Amino acid sequence: MRFDVLTLFPGMFSSPFQESILGRAIQKDLMDIRIINVRDFALDKHQVVDDTPYGGGQGMVMKVEPIARAIEWARSEDPSAWTIYLTPQGTPFDQEKARTLSSRSHLILLCGRYEGVDERAREMFINEEISIGDYVLTGGELAAMVMIDAVSRLLPGVLGSAQSAEDDSFTNALLEYPQYTRPFDFEGRCVPEILLSGNHAAIALWRRKEALKRTAARRPDLLAKARLTRKDEELLEEILRGGDRV
Numbered sequence: 001m002r003f004d005v006l007t008l009f010p011g012m013f014s015s016p017f018q019e020s021i022l023g024r025a026i027q028k029d030l031m032d033i034r035i036i037n038v039r040d041f042a043l044d045k046h047q048v049v050d051d052t053p054y055g056g057g058q059g060m061v062m063k064v065e066p067i068a069r070a071i072e073w074a075r076s077e078d079p080s081a082w083t084i085y086l087t088p089q090g091t092p093f094d095q096e097k098a099r100t101l102s103s104r105s106h107l108i109l110l111c112g113r114y115e116g117v118d119e120r121a122r123e124m125f126i127n128e129e130i131s132i133g134d135y136v137l138t139g140g141e142l143a144a145m146v147m148i149d150a151v152s153r154l155l156p157g158v159l160g161s162a163q164s165a166e167d168d169s170f171t172n173a174l175l176e177y178p179q180y181t182r183p184f185d186f187e188g189r190c191v192p193e194i195l196l197s198g199n200h201a202a203i204a205l206w207r208r209k210e211a212l213k214r215t216a217a218r219r220p221d222l223l224a225k226a227r228l229t230r231k232d233e234e235l236l237e238e239i240l241r242g243g244d245r246v
């Protein structure tokens with residue numbers, strides 16, 4: 001899968017994709033990320049990429065021509081590329097959207113700065129607008145990194161066989177159960193005994209109950225959407241009745 005990132009701040013991308021899992025995925029040619037400096041597509045001598053808004057008002061707007069030329073260049077070998085603009089006005093990004101996008105072969109991500117891009121750039125070149133959440137960033141770059149990270153870990157071969165995207169939260173619609181590793185006793189706080197029991201069925205049941213408890217307490221919205229089994233309903237009963245602490 002190819003990601004083309006169009007940005008005025010290419011330096012922001014130098015490290016995050018060279019590390020760890022994504023760095024290895026790129027080395028293995030499972031994916032490719034090209035960072036494209038929109039300024040390189042400005043035609044004038046001073047390579048101007050922004051200008052004041054028509055009608056007045058504060059700040060600057062990204063000009064349409066450099067964006068148009070950069071997107072056309074990125075698309076030139078591959079008309080099937082899907083172009084996304086990161087903006088708080090977009091559709092909220094979630095795991096389902098990550099999964100849908102992971103089946104595409106080529107994404108172009110436009111990162112806006114200042115007061116955003118000229119409306120005609122959105123109308124003429126953008127297939128989809130996506131928001132990573134209801135807060136305001138200084139630009140679309142971090143949003144693009146979040147999206148690339150969430151999408152690329154779903155690509156075949158990116159996660160090792162030890163890890164798996166299949167048992168993540170959200171894939172199962174519940175938050176995950178708590179995890180422990182050594183030492184058994186840290187400053188008097190011990191690992192739940194059941195995890196040392198060797199009883200795999202009992203452990204699975206305990207984990208399911210903890211996941212339900214956590215989801216009920218922190219994300220009742222997810223619990224309402226989850227498909228629960230009879231056993232899950234029973235465990236939830238116990239949680240409510242027993243007043244299990246979260």
Ligand code: 4GX
Binds near residue numbers: 113117132
């Ligand atoms: N999820 N930002 C876009 C520029 C901008 C300003 C005004 C449109 C209108 C963001 C987010 C995000 C900051 C990216 C403002 N674009 N992107 N940028 N939340 O906050 O995706």
